[in-house]
Amino acid sequence: MDRVRTNRSGSRHGSRHTTVPSGDRHQKKDVEAALKRAEKAGLKVTRKQNGHRWGWVLCCPCKADHVVFCTPRNPGQGAQEIDQFTRRHTNCA
Numbered sequence: 001m002d003r004v005r006t007n008r009s010g011s012r013h014g015s016r017h018t019t020v021p022s023g024d025r026h027q028k029k030d031v032e033a034a035l036k037r038a039e040k041a042g043l044k045v046t047r048k049q050n051g052h053r054w055g056w057v058l059c060c061p062c063k064a065d066h067v068v069f070c071t072p073r074n075p076g077q078g079a080q081e082i083d084q085f086t087r088r089h090t091n092c093a
C-alpha cells in the first residue's frame with residue numbers, strides 16, 4: 001500500500017496502464033512503441049482518426065504511407081508491420 005501518484009506534466013515515464021486514449025498515443029502499447037521507433041527513424045506519424053483507422057506513418061522523401069488501425073486484431077503483428085515499414089524507409093529519411 002505504497003502507491004504514490006505522480007502527475008508531472010511532460011513526464012514520459014508512464015508506467016501505469018491507461019485505457020483512455022489521450023493525446024496522440026496509440027492505445028495498444030506495442031503499436032505505440034513501433035510508432036515511436038518510426039518517429040525516431042525520421043518518419044512522420046500522423047494521427048487522423050477515421051473509423052477503424054488511427055492514422056498513418058509517412059515517409060516524406062518517397063511519399064510512401066502505412067495505415068495504422070485503432071484496434072488491430074493482432075497488435076503484435078500491427079507493430080511488426082510498422083517496424084517493417086520503418087526499416088524499409090530508414091534510409092530515405
Ligand SMILES: [Zn+2]
Nearest residue numbers: 059062089092
Ligand atoms: Zn521511403
